[in-house]
Amino acid sequence: MSDIRFHSVRKSYDGKAVLSDLNLHIHSGECFVLIGPSGCGKTVALRLIAGFETPDEGEIRIGDRVVASAKQSLPPEERRIGVVFQDYAVWPHMDVTQNVGYPLKMRRTEKAEAARRTVDAIGQVNLGPYQHRLPSQLSGGQQQRVALARALVAEPEVMLLDEPLTNLDANLREEMRFEIKDLQHKTKATILYVTHDHEVALAIADRIAVMDSKGKIRQIGTPEAVYEHPADPFVCRFLGVSSFLEMERKENRFVIRGTDYSVGTPPPGSVADASEALAAFRPMDMTISRVAGDVPDGSAVGFVERTSLLGPIIDFRIRIGEQKLRCQIQTEEAVARNVIIDEGSACALSFHDAKWFSAVVGDGGVEE
């Protein structure tokens, strides 16, 4: 299998830079997810690998082959890739077998061999009974499986998936997520998966790269690493609901701006000596309770502005001083501990797992 390298790749449309200096190394055989807000250039990166676009500057390699540079570009058909598109791109005038067998036909695979591999690929995505159906007779999920089988059948070195699950409904999306992961284990292909959906990204990736709206990569790492230790507020916010509290230094510790409440101590590092900082929390990074007596260190008193029951969890919107944050708790636990606090009442919050960021503007603004 092959790795993929971007070396100083630049691409702009109508004078507007989409990718300004992309350097990226996708390891051989890994499932690499490129995640970012829509319009950030992640799809452009994928299309550059596929050969649907050519870079203005820089170089792209698949394995030891330079597939694209500013001067020359290998056409898509010579790149030995498999692509799965958001809109399936299954050919409506061909049945399932014809669709899946097409790459082998184009590569002049011997007939009997091609037929065997086509049947195999169709079996792998569980479409055996639908071999002779036309796409119009298949559901969206089944069509996307045809697309998957078609991308797999020629055993490409590289598989490129562009938001392949976005058009599917929630249940199907979850199911397909596992199937893709499964197929990757079987085929050992290098996968680049592009999406804006952090749940899919975290579930499927070996490594994730988070791209901001200017096409700059903010962080690369394992799902655990980027989720637990986001490099900046942007990454933190992009990978799930997050609340940010502005902190200021008072005497020798950080407190929530305009209050005396602390949220814990930052780890030694850049933030520790600053006069200001940002603390980020996932909705479950705090415990809510009723106000009773003293407020210990690492806790705060706030007001519940809204309480919503979302089934298995309860979601609180809480104000502390001038700042707002979201807190969630399992419904079962809330009932057991009697903390379904009415809107307008005070509550106590004890924080854990705060993520600390430098408050310096410009280094990773919170905007998406």
Added chain:
Amino acid sequence: MIGQRKLKIGTAELLLGFSIMVLVVVVAVPVLLILATAFFENGKLNVAAIVKVLQDPDTYMALWNSIVIATGTTIVSTTIGVFFAWLVARTDLPFKKTMKALFLVPFMLPSFIGALSWKILLAPRSGYITKAIMAVFGLEKAPFDIMSIGGIVLVESMYLFPFVFLQVAAALERMDPTLEESARISGAGLLTITRKITLPLVMPSILAGALLIALYSLAHFGVPAILGTEKGIYNIPTKIYERIYSSGGSMAGIKVGTVLSAILVVSAAIILKIQDMLLKKGQFQIIAGKSMRPVVLKLRGLKVPLLIVCIAYLAFTVVLPTVTIMLVGGLKTYGLPMVLKNLSFDNYIDLFKMKLTTDSIYNSLVLSIGAAFVTMLAGTMISYVIVKMKVRGKFLLQFLGVLPFSLPGTVIALGCILTWSGRFGINLYNTIWIIFVAYIARYMAFSIKSNSAALEQVSDSLEEASRACGATHFQTLKNIVLPLVRPGMISAFFLIFLPALRELTTSVLLYGPTTRTIGVAIYALNEDGETVRAAALSTVALVIIFTGEIAIRKVLARIQKQE
């Protein structure tokens, strides 16, 4: 490996180059030559010649007549079209579906054949109906004269109203009925709703249809040629024809023709600009894609009378002229009373013995099939470049491709004369090929529109998927794109084949001794006073057109079922 790849001319470059070549040769050069001939003499801008043409009463009368005829035709046919569209779409008129199909039949009847028939019926003195009325009422003079501007307007309106009818009926049927229902709930009466809600909402469709008619009528040759020329009534196309033929095809005649053509082009451009503005303004999201059941007005006591009006209208404008043409085609001599003993099949048999008529039928069939096929293929290629390829300057291709749509047939014919008379070393004059290239130019817009619509349905990812699967650009075109646009190609073929079969305006300026088309042959026979033979040939043409029309509908329906 990348280093071994040479810079070579690929499929994309070939497609682009070929598209540009076709459009430049077939469209750009003729149009530019017309403008150059009209405005320049010996390399210098020559305004005096233009002023001279415009000051000549002969030519400015033609311009005036063109405007009067186009305005009159537009008003009359829009009124007829809107009325029938409303009846069919919004009332409980019986047999609505059948009536709707029948209202499109006037489209099939070539208007110059209609004009011929009305001349036979209503000409002063010789017209059959005129004579009957004069006899019954003991009149000295004919009570009316079809060979007048009013007559031209009436005859054109009879056969052009389906333009408005189609547009408006479709809009009325697709209009979201909740818009009217909510007005009704607010307490508005039916008259108020029609005036304040329905009419404003379908106004863009009415205007679009009306302007299409104006455009068509302004540049129409057939009806004014048959009803007007004899009485000295000329519009621009007939004046161009007259000038070129009276000067024996000399450069002086062509020069006047190009100036008049330039006027036509400018008028057409203005009309299209207005239409574009109106359509853009009228793009409220009122017309939903899905079909819904609109509120239907109960006609009650008027049901049967209005149905009779519809049937009478069709009988009067379609059946009467058709039957007249068929019977006159069977008369032994023109002017004889229409009784059985004067009728025979001799004329029809003669048609197939005369070289003029057999040639014309053969030419029209070959030309329309050939031009439709070539234009279909070229249009597919050009549409692909326009819709799918990312190349700079393709807006120019698009402009050139749809330009002929706004160019009157007369103008295209003149452009072809200027281009293909040996100026560039190729002389096609008097051969069938000059008509062939003129048809390609004239119908290219139809092909591009139909193919572009089909191509826009083919998402880019379908092609990209094929490339990623290892198919070259050429293989992708062959395996994926062509099969998917085939319906668009087939409809392009028929959109061209049918009008080309009955074409007159362009071919009348381009025909040679052996290259008459059916339209030209009918026109020539009529000019020579061979009315019965003209009628007989018209009958044959009508039979070919109607059979073709029905066969094509069957084929298209089958294709749609397969999709």
